[in-house]
Amino acid sequence: MKPVGIYIHVPFCRYKCPYCDFYSVTAKDELLDRYTAETLRRVSLLSDRGISADTVYFGGGTPSLLGGQRIARIMDALRKSVEITGDAEVTAEANPANDLGDFLEGCAASGINRLSLGMQSALRKELSALGRRHAPDDVLRAMETAYRCGIDNISLDLMLGVPMQTAASLEQSLRFIEESSPAHVSAYMLKIEENTPFYRIQNALNIADEDGLADMYELTFNRLEQAGYVQYEISNASKPGFESRHNLKYWNCDQYIGIGPSAHGFYDGRRYYSDRSLDRFLSGSAPNDDGEGGTLEEYVMLRLRLSEGLTQTGMKERFGIDIPKGMRDCASSPVMVPYCICDGQGIRLTRKGMLISNEVICRLTELM
Numbered sequence: 556m557k558p559v560g561i562y563i564h565v566p567f568c569r570y571k572c573p574y575c576d577f578y579s580v581t582a583k584d585e586l587l588d589r590y591t592a593e594t595l596r597r598v599s600l601l602s603d604r605g606i607s608a609d610t611v612y613f614g615g616g617t618p619s620l621l622g623g624q625r626i627a628r629i630m631d632a633l634r635k636s637v638e639i640t641g642d643a644e645v646t647a648e649a650n651p652a653n654d655l656g657d658f659l660e661g662c663a664a665s666g667i668n669r670l671s672l673g674m675q676s677a678l679r680k681e682l683s684a685l686g687r688r689h690a691p692d693d694v695l696r697a698m699e700t701a702y703r704c705g706i707d708n709i710s711l712d713l714m715l716g717v718p719m720q721t722a723a724s725l726e727q728s729l730r731f732i733e734e735s736s737p738a739h740v741s742a743y744m745l746k747i748e749e750n751t752p753f754y755r756i757q758n759a760l761n762i763a764d765e766d767g768l769a770d771m772y773e774l775t776f777n778r779l780e781q782a783g784y785v786q787y788e789i790s791n792a793s794k795p796g797f798e799s800r801h802n803l804k805y806w807n808c809d810q811y812i813g814i815g816p817s818a819h820g821f822y823d824g825r826r827y828y829s830d831r832s833l834d835r836f837l838s839g840s841a842p843n844d845d846g847e848g849g850t851l852e853e854y855v856m857l858r859l860r861l862s863e864g865l866t867q868t869g870m871k872e873r874f875g876i877d878i879p880k881g882m883r884d885c886a887s888s889p890v891m892v893p894y895c896i897c898d899g900q901g902i903r904l905t906r907k908g909m910l911i912s913n914e915v916i917c918r919l920t921e922l923m
């Protein structure tokens with residue numbers, strides 16, 4: 556069996572950002588300790604499955620709130636229960652508003668070799684509008700600390716379409732990225748989610764319209780390309796060789812194990828998810844079955860998110876078939892030419908196609 560990925564959801568934050576719909580609760584030492592103990596127990600249950608893993612990802616929430624010692628305990632438990640390959644990519648997310656010195660020292664000592672920082676913007680007014688409590692200098696300080704600890708694979712999050720953002724202000728954030736030169740950039744559009752403060756005041760938010768957002772998206776990835784980054788997925792670009800191997804498991808429809816409240820997983824042909832409840836997690840509640848995974852339709856939809864797209868080779872290796880003729884004919888039609896490329900290699904979206912990926916992918920998969 557191919558090595559799997561392991562995702563650990565750390566459901567703690569110091570405060571809740573007004574746009575965020577990820578599951579999290581307020582961090583308290585007693586809860587952090589109980590969460591760690593239950594995570595260790597669940598990790599130990601993997602020991603009899605003969606699992607090999609080549610990616611581990613601590614997401615959240617704010618994993619840095621666990622501290623370096625708790626992270627190290629979880630990593631030690633993983634190594635006892637799962638074969639972590641020697642070249643494994645091990646990522647932890649962190650909030651640059653926190654003092655990350657002890658956390659990053661513990662991370663580096665325990666084998667974490669990749670850091671994802673929630674930068675979002677390089678402008679104080681935009682950060683304030685997002686409810687973020689860090690400053691641009693905090694991002695630089697966190698990067699310097701990571702480098703000093705030996706973690707040089709760093710990803711920065713950049714949010715597009717935030718309140719008060721303009722093309723000119725986005726240029727400033729992109730200049731910050733070019734000058735700080737992280738290995739990876741995740742650039743994604745702000746989505747107004749239900750049950751968030753932003754949803755309740757969305758009509759009062761000063762956000763660019765659809766055309767403005769499209770321009771910002773194209774500006775972002777054009778500039779990143781000019782700076783030496785390669786866009787490999789709708790919302791992600793990296794320097795060559797620094798693609799997120801863990802996130803690629805999602806888009807390649809590969810298996811991964813999810814642990815923690817609200818975590819999702821795909822293992823042994825089944826998808827599953829855990830309840831959005833720390834109490835249920837701490838009480839030992841089992842994940843919920845979410846049906847079959849790895850189907851042809853699912854594979855096609857996920858692969859079309861990648862710049863490489865849906866390839867003839869991949870379809871042959873995975874399912875023993877060619878890309879369906881109906882899909883190829885649709886992708887080659889005049890109306891789809893601005894949004895798709897269809898050639899001997901397969902089907903992939905153009906940058907304009909990525910802007911309306913849901914519509915394009917739905918249209919193509921209807922013809923499977």
